[in-house]
Amino acid sequence: xxxxxxxxxxxxxxxxxxxxxxxxxxxxxxxxxxxxxxxxxxxxxxxxxxxxxxxxxxxxxxxxxxxxxxxxxxxxxxxxxxxxxxxxxxxxxxxxxxxxxxxxxxxxxxxxxxxxxxxxxxxxxxxxxxxxxxxxxxxxxxxxxxxxxxxxxxxxxxxxxxxx
Numbered sequence: 001x002x003x004x005x006x007x008x009x010x011x012x013x014x015x016x017x018x019x020x021x022x023x024x025x026x027x028x029x030x031x032x033x034x035x036x037x038x039x040x041x042x043x044x045x046x047x048x049x050x051x052x053x054x055x056x057x058x059x060x061x062x063x064x065x066x067x068x069x070x071x072x073x074x075x076x077x078x079x080x081x082x083x084x085x086x087x088x089x090x091x092x093x094x095x096x097x098x099x100x101x102x103x104x105x106x107x108x109x110x111x112x113x114x115x116x117x118x119x120x121x122x123x124x125x126x127x128x129x130x131x132x133x134x135x136x137x138x139x140x141x142x143x144x145x146x147x148x149x150x151x152x153x154x155x156x157x158x159x160x161x162x163x164x
Contacts, residue, residue, distance in 0.1 A: 019164065021047040023132070026057070027159035036064040043082070045161070054083040059100065061150070076102045076150070078115075090127070094138055096120040104148045118151060119143045132163025 026042040038061070045055030061076040080098035087093060098118045106112040124138035140155040 022164045023047065023053075023055075023161050024164060025159060025161040027157065034066045036062070038062045041159075043159075043161075045082070045084075051086045052083070053086075054081070056081055057096070057098065059098070061100075074103045074111075076100050080118075084124075087123075090125055091123065092126060092136075093123050094120070094140065096140070100150070102148060102150070114148065116146045116148045116150075117144050118146065118149055120155065122154075124157075126161075134161045135159075136161060 023045045024043065025045075026040075028041070029037065029039040031037040039059070041057060041059045043055055043057045045053050047053045056079060058079040059077065062074075063076070064073045065071065078098065078100035080096055082094065082096040084095075085093045096119075098120065100116050100118075101113055102116050103111040104114045104116070120140040120142055122138055122140035124136050126134045126136050128134045136157075136159045138155075138157040138159070140157060141153050142149060142151050142155060145153070
């Protein structure tokens, strides 16, 4: 049977201009109290066709822990690349490589900055809002599993895409 047009791309075809294929979005996260966590993770993507999209991500994390004697405060930043393949209108596969610059223990009393990588593979469900926007629910697994990774498998992510 012929494939139906995805709601997020009703007016777009495989011959759409470059600017009509761009989308942005990302996610944010916050926690306040004895531990403060603020994350901002924007993305910029490109729809190659109805099934395949790819793009770049950025990430900034501020973390402060008042439980640690004398307190602990750090900034983590980095980015990555991602790709998504739509299996059905609302269901997709997601792959992403991320590199974060993080402070990690160097000795019992010192920290130094190091690149910590993650390779996330998984899938998701997309809920559309209008023709060009969606909320994405994803379950991912980090296949690198770096000792200093800030993630614990499985990784649950909620994000948004907005067509430009």
